[in-house]
Amino acid sequence: MLYPEIEPYDHGMLDVGDGxxxxxxxxxxxxxxxxxxxxxGPGSGCTARARRYFDPEVxxxxxxxxxxxxxxxxxxxxxxxxxxxxxxxxxxGDMERLREFLGVDRWLVFAASWxxxxxxVYAERFPHRVSEMVxxxxxxxxxxxxxxxxxxxxxxxxxxxxxxxxLAPSGDPAAGYLELLxxxxxxVHNRAAAEWCAWEDALQPLSSGGLRFESPTFGLxxxxxxxxxxxxxxxxxxGIVLEEAWKLSGxxxxxxxxxxDLGNLLGTPFDLAHAxxxxxxxxxxxxxHGGSDALAEARVAATDKFR
Numbered sequence: 509m510l511y512p513e514i515e516p517y518d519h520g521m522l523d524v525g526d527g528x529x530x531x532x533x534x535x536x537x538x539x540x541x542x543x544x545x546x547x548x549g550p551g552s553g554c555t556a557r558a559r560r561y562f563d564p565e566v567x568x569x570x571x572x573x574x575x576x577x578x579x580x581x582x583x584x585x586x587x588x589x590x591x592x593x594x595x596x597x598x599x600x601g602d603m604e605r606l607r608e609f610l611g612v613d614r615w616l617v618f619a620a621s622w623x624x625x626x627x628x629v630y631a632e633r634f635p636h637r638v639s640e641m642v643x644x645x646x647x648x649x650x651x652x653x654x655x656x657x658x659x660x661x662x663x664x665x666x667x668x669x670x671x672x673x674x675l676a677p678s679g680d681p682a683a684g685y686l687e688l689l690x691x692x693x694x695x696v697h698n699r700a701a702a703e704w705c706a707w708e709d710a711l712q713p714l715s716s717g718g719l720r721f722e723s724p725t726f727g728l729x730x731x732x733x734x735x736x737x738x739x740x741x742x743x744x745x746x747g748i749v750l751e752e753a754w755k756l757s758g759x760x761x762x763x764x765x766x767x768x769d770l771g772n773l774l775g776t777p778f779d780l781a782h783a784x785x786x787x788x789x790x791x792x793x794x795x796x797h798g799g800s801d802a803l804a805e806a807r808v809a810a811t812d813k814f815r
Contacts, residue, residue, distance in 0.1 A: 510560035510804060516571075522609055524575070524602045526593035531579035532572040532606055535559050540568040541639075541815065542615035544603070546623030547571075548645070551733030553578025553726075561618065561807050566815045570615065572606060574599055574626075577729050584729035588692050591736045596649075596743045600630050607637065616814055617641045618807075621797070622734075625649040625742060625749065628780075632755040641761040642810040645769060645797050646777045648749035649742040656774060657711060658682055658738070664770075668710035675703055682738035689732045697728065704731040711770065712798040753783035761787040762810035766795030766803055 516533035524530050533554075545558045554571040562569045575594045576584035584591065603626075607615065616639050619627035624643045631638040647653050658681040662669035676684025688700035705721040721727040737743075761784060765777040772778075781789035790810075792803045 536564040546619035548621030551577040551730040620644040644764040654738040672707040686735035701728040701731040768796040
């Protein structure tokens, strides 16, 4: 069961350079154990629900919207947008600026999906700043993982995939869509965003279809950021996160993974659990990437374990 709803006791906009201002908030116990929440996407933004995975009497919970999304500015949904200063390295740098700004020495990293990529890279670069980690719907940023989602799963959803590929019939779908999404013509970028988000929904058949993308503004920013990162391989050498998982030694962690998560087809959570000496892998039946009540309860149990 999630903890009751809670409001932040502090929030603001942090100037992280390059013209970007990142929204942040802190809730829970001001003197509690620090934890940072890394949202997915890239481009999903932090949510009120994410505050509820932590005992508010115990944890000082930091949430923030990564560059270009949520309440951070400039927003990736603007008619014309420059994404050149929105990369994995920039986001890692933003985390360190936020940590220093808030006076945190070490924090628990709580992440899901793309947030897991960001959290794992951060922990491998700054292991002395991470006390524990809790991951769900885990990914490691490999092109093999994103290729699976854009191309490899096509035969499982043939009609939806045929429509998805109409706008980018050849080459890397992420790169093809990114070009369309960055078009200054609203008719072009709005249609591309709608088609990309429709494919995202098709990949999660157990979730409530379309609810994530009710807002066209959210959908456009989300699609631009996802394709921007995927088209560039998240600026990570292929397989580097798994190769350097030995750097996580000494950091206790829990990986909570749905058995029906399609990302499991590449073995990512199992490979990570094998490469990360101090990780525990918990598999949740009848659960896909979109999550479930059982998966949420397991994530709460993980933060309770580290309290």
